[in-house]
Amino acid sequence: MADRILSITGALSDRQMRDQYLDSMDIERERGITIKSQAVTVNWEKGAKTYALSMIDTPGHVDFNYEVSRALAACEGCVLLVDATQGIEAQTLSNLYLALQNDLAIIPVLNKIDLPGAKTDEVRATLCDLLGVGPEEVMEVSAKTGLGVRELLDAIVEKVPAPSGDPEAPTRALIFDSQYDAYRGIITYIRVVDGRIEAKDRIIQMKSGSSLVPLELGIVDPFMRPVEQLTTGQVGYVITGIKDVRQAQVGDTITCERSLASEPLKGYKAPESMVYAGIFPLETDQFPLLRQSLDKLRLNDASISYTPETSSALGFGFRCGFLGLLHMQIVIERLEREFGLDLISTAPNVHYRVEMADGSEVTVTNPTQFPENKVKAVWEPVIEASIITPKEFVGDVMKLCQEHRGKMLGMEYLGPDRVCLRYKMPTGEIIFGFFDQLKSRTKGYATLDYAPAGEEKADLVRVDILIHGELSDALSAICHKDKAYEYGLKMTKKLKKLIPRQQFEIPIQAAIGQRIIARETISPLRKDVLAKCYGGDITRKRKLLEKQREGKKKMKMIGNVAIPQEAFISALSLEELDDKDIREKLKAHAKK
Amino acid sequence: MSFSNTRPPLDPDALGEAYLPSDRPFRVYVHIPFCLRRCGYCNFNTFTSSSLAPGLNRESYPSLLEKEMGAVKRWQEEHGVPAKAASSVFFGGGTPTVLRPSQLSSILEAVARTWGVEGGAEVSLEANPDTVSPPTLSSLKRAGFTRISFGVQSWEPRILKILDRTHSPAAAWRAVRGARKAGLECSADLIYAAPSEKRREWERSVRKTASLGLDHVSCYALSIYPRTKMGRMLAKGEIREESDSAQAKDYEIADSILSRRGYAWYEVSNWAKPGKECLHNLGYWRGDDWIGLGPGAHSHFSNLRFWDFSRPGRWSGSVLSGALPWEGEILGEKEEAEEAIFLGIRLREGLSLKKLEEAVGKGAGASLPPLAGLASVRGGSIVPTLRGRLLNDFLARSLMDRFLD
Structure with missing residues (x-):
């Protein structure tokens, strides 16, 4: 839909157009989802006047509600887009409630009405019910063919009120997003609420107190275009050249020396982490890079929280808080892709x-x-x-x-x-x-x-995993009492498959406190020797031994058991182990 | 991933320039890359056709080897690599006895002409039990061979079939008897952990071998390589590999039977009556110098290791043009230390603490890693126990981990 608006308003030529234009991250394009809100300004002519419309495309997944709520707080109105083939979805409701809380003008729109599976009448009726509007108020479009999109743009001009700020009042602009660019430093995205910012103005961030002259002021249309000033109601960006990521807090208010405001804007409520996991670099010397990367990523994703943590199995890392599991996966993937890190994460948990x-x-x-x-x-x-x-x-x-x-x-x-x-x-x-x-x-x-x-x-307990009698802290989990046995059974079985045999027998136990609830044993390796060196090929044997030693150096030691990183990664993955033995044991356990 | 040995191989001149003089026994290995047929587990550099490349066939092979010897000798002279008389000569394969005794004899004579062979030197050859007859064996003895090693592999017809061997137990028995009659020292190779081999089958094979009064026995675990007939059978699930604990059990059985019958182990895979150890074989583990001749043969001179081209055409092309048919590597201090450790620790004479300290620095003997049950220090050497023989690579890595980087 955002793509179609960009092309119909002429913001992008056909040559510049590509699918999912605003989803600029590789992950978004690969997964076909929106993770980050993206702000862009387009021009639309209605009657004799040209209107500048700033639109923010928002994510749909529940994990990213925080992004949506931030975006809605910076807007006057919203387009509630409902897929006519799918009908009302759970997140349609929650986003609708967010829009109502923010007093936004809501334009209900049915999309994909050109598809054969569209249940246009039925979905329209449900929407009317939900919003208490008449059927004529529900617009119908096809983003794919462009059908109805012009009418929608006209409706936006008609129904969404102009920005309510005061052009004459002291300058106040809300930072609703920021990101780190390796070449240009921090790019701060702002919405000017009152007054204006000029390119030569010295600007002040009211909460952090920092004061700077911008290197560049501009709008996104969807290319970054420098402008001389941003006026009341405009959405744009500021580049100040600062690289210290703590200086650009989302929710802070920008004012300027020329027209100093005394009261900051309301800002945002800090998001609450729902899911926690330990994140560790595979190479211990990447710990400082991980810290810097998290600092930079937090600029772009204010919902991540993190504190340093040490694990006997995984070394130095951070306990990170996320909005949900998808969010966690995305953050880890972004850290790896955008900052070149190799990471391992513990199983996620909530807080207690x-x-x-x-x-x-x-x-x-x-x-x-x-x-x-x-x-x-x-x-x-x-x-x-x-x-x-x-x-x-x-x-x-x-x-x-x-x-x-x-x-x-x-x-x-x-x-x-x-x-x-x-x-x-x-x-x-x-x-x-x-x-x-x-x-x-x-x-x-x-x-x-x-x-x-x-x-x-x-009724919760902690299940610990002991490898050769040593606690492997990264594998501990908090479970409901009734699920503790299942966790212990599955984890010990997984580890038995994953840990290579060593020169001694390795018991793998799951325990609640001192009580062992499940046990597997890895039998000792009895033979580890090449029978001969064919034709005196000593070189090959030496290289083989060198390779084996290199491999062992990369392993993590739990006590004197060497465990390959991949074993931890697989053990901590959420992939479920399921075999006949597990099903039978769980059945027998349930009877007890 | 950074492995220390990803350097491209060096040519003979570069190797010669880097040679560091060192006084070691000198040995000669002659590779005979011919077989009548290929066994199911074989991944050796051997070929069943009689003609392998233009100018390379069973008839021309001895003269090609002689040409290679000449080129090696010239290289030694050019680079100041001393040419000593051979302390032992070993003909391996392939199947050396695919060539006629007169051909083998002429190769041996060429070795003697080129380097000389010490008086009373051990001169061995490998043979298939069904490629020798009493007259052949007598000819070999007359030609100067002192020792023969038969690829017996098993005395059980069922296992011989699984191993895809052509000879019968009776043929092996005749071969052994013939060799002893001819006055050759005699050794047998056995293979354990053949797919589906029963423990009592293996036990019978070892007992039978021990009862023949041979001088020397080698036991090798069957290794199945992917690009062999058995490798393909394994991939298709037609055969199953024996577990490491089954292999360990077989090894222990062999060691126990052989030692009760007067054989003592002297290297992980080798047992001999006292004084009948294969000196040529020991040379590999002791770090002696040797020249390998023939496609795919490996050589060692002090701090150099090199290997003949494996592809017969490339090898013969190079030999016929008068060039040296090999390339190789220079061992740095680290590589030499690694080798000293993993070669020495395979022997009953053990890794001497003196040699270890020369390799990794003084004080090493006083800071050995825990050897619990794997080795003990006796007479100034680290000697592997039975368990340490079975976990020999682990033992070697532990020592390397302790002393190297």
């Missing part, structure tokens, strides 16, 4: 609040912090999930939610055969694989959205 017998409290973001003794109660975060599904899958969805300790809050019909189910569930249950399971049990039709909903008491 542990009340101790003596009345003190511990916040656990890493399983190793989970106290073993004198625990009075453990509180885990919960979410409220909305799942929208065709009605034939309601039973399957309910079963899935129960398996994940969900409590049903309600169920309502959206039209004749779409149902919205609402559940309260532990956050920890939804972040791993739940979405995939939901998709597979509903043939891909169900959609999921969720929002944090406080915390609840839960």
Whole structure:
């Protein structure tokens, strides 16, 4: 849709056009999704006047709600785009509520109406119901063919109010995004709310207090184009040449010396991390680079949090907080691609609040912090999930939610055969694989959205993994009591397959405190010798031994067991191990 | 990934320039790249056709070898590499006995003309049990061969078939008897861990070998290489590789039977009656000098290692043009130290602490890594135990990890 608007308004010529123009990251183009909001200004003529429309294309996945809320806070109106072949999705609802909270003009639009599978009438009816509008207010477009897009642009000019700021008031501009560019330093994206900024103005960031003359002021149309000034209502960018990434906080207000403001704008609420994981460089000397990379990435993605952490198995790294699992995967992928790092991450977990017998409290973001003794109660975060599904899958969805300790809050019909189910569930249950399971049990039709909903008491334990009697901290996990055995069984089996045999027997145990709940044994390697060197080929033997030694140097040592990095990577991957033995043991365990 | 040895091979002149004089015994290895047929597990540089390349066939081969000897000798003279008399000569293959005794004899004579052979030197050849007859064996003895090593592999017909060998146990028995009658020292090679081999089959083979009064026995675990007949069978799932613990068990059985019958191990894969160790073989592990002749043969002179071109056409083309048919590498201090360790630790005489300290620096003997159960220090040498023989590569790596980089 954004692509079509860029071409219809002439912002991009056909030659410059490529699919997903605003999704500039490789990951976005490969996955066909939007991760980052992108702001771009286009011109549209209506009547005798030319209007500058600044649009922000926003992500759809629940993990990136924070991006959406930031974007909506910088806007006057929004286009609520609904796929006519899919109908209302769970995130349609949550984004709609965000827009309502921000008092935005909402233009409901049905997209893909040209496709044979479009259920235009049915979806229009549901939208009218939701928004309390008449059917004539729902626009119909096809981004692919361009049908209805001109009418939509006209409607935007008509319905979305002009910026409400005061051109004469002291200058205030909101930083809604920033990114680090290796050549130009930090690029800050701003929306001028009041007054104006001129290229020669000395600007001041009200929260950080830094004061600088911009090197460049400009707009994105969608190319970066320098301008002499940005006036009230305009969206653009500022380059100041600073490279210290802490200087450009998203949510901060920019003012200028010429016309100094006394009160900053409201800014943003800091996002809450939902998922935590340890991230470690494979090569220990990459730790400083990892720190710098995280600092730079945070400019572009304010929702990442991180604190240094040490693991006996993985060395120095950071415990990072993310908005969700997809967000975590994207961040790791971006760190690797954009900064040339090789990373390993621990299994993700949520955070817990542990009340101790003596009345003190511990916040656990890493399983190793989970106290073993004198625990009075453990509180885990919960979410409220909305799942929208065709009605034939309601039973399957309910079963899935129960398996994940969900409590049903309600169920309502959206039209004749779409149902919205609402559940309260532990956050920890939804972040791993739940979405995939939901998709597979509903043939891909169900959609999921969720929002944090406080915390609840839960019966949780920490499962440790011992390799040859040594605790491997990176593999510890906090599980519900009923799932501890399953985790222990699967992890010990996985490790048995992954750890190469060594010269001694290696027990692999899963334990809760002192109690061993599962055990596998890796039998010792009995023969490790080449029988002969054919024709006196000593060189080949020497190279083989050298290669084996190089390989071992790259391994991580847990006690005196050498474990290849790949074993950790596979063990920590969320890929589920499933075999007959596991199924039988779990069945027998359930009977007990 | 950075491996220390990714340098391109060097030509003979560059190698000659880098030669560092060193006084070591000198040995000669002659490769005979012919077989009547290829066995299922074989990945050696050997060929079944009688003509391998233009100008290279069974008839012309001895003269090509002689030409190579001449070129090597000239190289030695040009670069100040001393040409000593050979302390041992070894004909390996392939199947040396595919050539007529008169041909083998003429090759041996050429070696003697080129370098000389020490009086009483060990002169060995490898043979297939079904390529020798009593007259052949007597001719070989007369030509100056002192020792013969038969590829017996097994005494079990079923296993011989699995190994894709053509000879029968009876033929092997006749060959051994004939060799002893001819007055040749006699050795047998056995292969253990053939797919599906039962423990008692292996035991019977070892017992039978030990009962024949041979001087020397070698036992090798079957290694299945991907580009062999057995490798393809393995890939298709038609055969299964024996586990390392089954292989270890077989090795222990062989060691136990052989040592009770008067054979002592002197190298990981070799056992001999006292005084009957193969000196040529020991030379490889002791770091002696040797020249290898023939396609794919390896050579060692002090700090140089080089190898003849494997492809017969390339090899013979080079020899016929009067050039040296090989290329190689110069060993730096690190490589020499690595070799001293992993070669020495394979021997019963062990890795001497003196040699270790020469290689890696003083004080090494006092800071050995834990050798628990794998080796012990006896008479100033690190000597592997039975377990240390089975985990010999691990033992070598532990020592290298301790002393090198």
